[in-house]
Amino acid sequence: MLTPEDLLFLTAVQSALLTLEAGKMSIVGCSVDRHVTISVPFSLSGKWMVPRLHKLTRIRPDLDLRVDATDHLVDFDRDPVHLAIRYCEHPPDNLHSVLLFADTVFPVCSPNLMAKFEGHLDPDQVVKPILLHDKMADYTWYDWIKSVGLNNQPTVGGHKFSHTGNALDAAIASQGIALGRLALVADDLAMGR
Template identity: 95%
Template sequence: MKFDLPPMMSLCAFEASARKLSFTKASQELHLTQAAVSFQVRKLEDRLGVQLFVRGHRKLLLTPEGLLFLTAVQSALSTLEAGKMSIVGCGADRHVTISVPFSLSGKWMVPRLHKLTRIRPDLDLRVDATDHLVDFDRDPVHLAIRYCEHPPDNLHSVLLFADTVFPVCSPNLMAKFEGHLDPGQVVKQILLHDEMADYTWYDWIKSIGLNNEPTVGGHKFSHTGNALDAAIAGQGIALGRLALVADDLAMGRLVIPFTMVGTTDYGYYIVVPEKSRSDPLVRTVVEWLISEASMTEQNLP
């Protein structure tokens, strides 16, 4: 039996756009650009020779043909999904284990896991939050996120976040200075130190040309996430890494006193051993991480 059917991508773009009545919302769900979704739908219309949507200003409406076709497409996709589950089996091992630095796990990845669940409800993600490097030959881990200068050559790697560093503090602390805190005042406050030795308060102060040395006292933390929590509580000023403070900045729990940003040669990399690269579930997790990192950078205040 020969089928003359449109490409699956066009059908999925149409179904999501019709359900959301928005190319923009469909693009967010499918992790594509709005232009790509619109192009796929237009290509589908050209192939079918009918108009599926009435395109208004920031609004989509289904034509009668579009409504009829949507019913057929959703039915077909549901049948495919049911067929997939019948051969995969609900009891099959669908887990992926990822090793993630402790602070990145708590401050960035874990709060976003519900989005991955929406994409792949059958996926069992197991998060190993640790700052210790895993041995892929020995440990049952499929992929990892590593904070490093150069990822190992024997692992497939993708840069997740470049490293940018800047002071952060609570809005209440800023209010004590009437919303203005200059670099000279920063070094006179309680500085919150972590054990990220690649870039410390000494490096930041040197980079902005101050001769002062940061407070020898203050509080020291083994994890950056704890230092940031102390800053949120108004106990001092911490050094924030982009990925670790994005949510706290967006929610107003932290503020940036001024835009003097330090950079390092380090970064957060996704690393995958060769044995895991062909696993479709691992690829799903990698693609989701990259998409979330992109949205995090775009949505920074």
């Protein structure tokens, strides 16, 4: 783990290397392409990436970043995209991949809804309010119910959303309980939403 001082030093070193690279390119007569297009799923774009863009801007103020918020898979041979962020258990062998973070999934709801349960929800109480579903199929309410030993629960109903971010926004608005992915809910949890 890097300390805060290490992270500051890393940022300075990265900036210096980028400056050296730009200088080299100007000497050899090549232009530096300052435009980068990144494809990122809709929910991850709004809940994780956009709130952190200021960090990239601080490191690379000259960068012309283009964010393509879409859930469609990228074809690097045809699509005008330089980078893509996607959830996958097994990245394709023909692509270079970097793990950004591990996925942790757990039920989340607003403080207003939690107050109705006096600040504590047991697993069997979680399935009683309206459950908020998204289209992520890797871990669903059925999986969560099974993981906490509630195998005899009836069919899980509730509202269904095409994007995780919308399900989380509904949870923030006290519309029910959603399955939150840590990367997407960390800021909302920290802000008490």
